[in-house]
Amino acid sequence: MIGAGKKRRIFFALLIGVCVLAVGAIYADLQIGYYTSANLGSVVQPAPPRLQTNGVYSVAAYPLYTPQLVPGVGRQDAAAYCNTCHTPSYITMQPPLPAATWKAEVDKMGKAFGAQIPTGAQARIIKYLETHYTPETRKH
Ligand code: HEC
CATH class of the missing domain: 1.20.5 (Single alpha-helices involved in coiled-coils or other helix-helix interfaces)
Incomplete structure (x- = not known):
């Protein structure tokens, strides 16, 4: 009992x-995990970038290369016309060249490669190169 x-x-x-x-x-x-279909495929993504709705946007200044050409008469012409096919640094890349060679060089750009340079500008460029880029005149 x-x-x-x-x-x-x-x-x-x-x-x-x-x-x-x-x-x-x-x-x-x-503690049990519930693996229901509601959780499948729901990978969390970062918010997509917001797109502009109008056509207005801004960009930085275009990185134009400024040739290190010696200041002087004809520099503007050389910077403009000798920039069409290659950088005007082709001038400063050369060793000091005799005046006749510079004239031949500019003539070659026109005759051999088809550079379209007005006669006046061409004369100024040749004079400019002879004044600043020969063994006698080149400073740097
Ligand atoms: C119509 C295109 C064109 C123009 C404009 C032009 N060049 Fe050239 N230049 C060339 C080509 C093509 C070469 C040879 C290929 C290379 O080296 O890129 C060359 C090469 C040169 C060279 C290297 C040496 C040589 O003879 O290959 C010098 C220096 C040069 N150019 C100077 C000038 C100068 C100064 C002017 C302006 C009066 C000028 N170029 C304008 C096309 C041009």
Whole structure:
């Protein structure tokens, strides 16, 4: 025959055991991952860049190369006309050349390569090259 006090102790022991199991079950349930289809393919992407809705946009200044040509009469012509096919640095890249060679060089650009340089500008360029880029006159 089990006494009433012992019954109560067994009841409370069982109650505590059930509570521990219940708490454990709830905790285990929280740890489970749910892989439902709602999560599939939902990779988080950064916000796409906002596109301009009008045609207005800005760019920086075009990086024009400034030739390091010696200042002087004809420099403007050389910088403009000797810039069409190649950089005018072709002038400064050369060793100091005799005046006749510069004239031949400018003539060659027109005759051999088809440079379209007005006669006046051509004369000024030749004079400019002879004044600044010969062995006698070239400073740097
Ligand atoms: C129609 C195109 C054109 C123009 C304009 C032009 N050149 Fe040239 N130049 C060339 C070509 C092509 C070459 C040879 C290929 C290369 O080296 O790029 C050349 C080469 C040169 C060279 C290197 C040496 C040589 O004979 O190959 C010099 C110096 C030169 N040019 C000077 C000038 C000068 C000064 C002017 C302005 C009066 C000028 N060029 C204008 C096309 C041109």
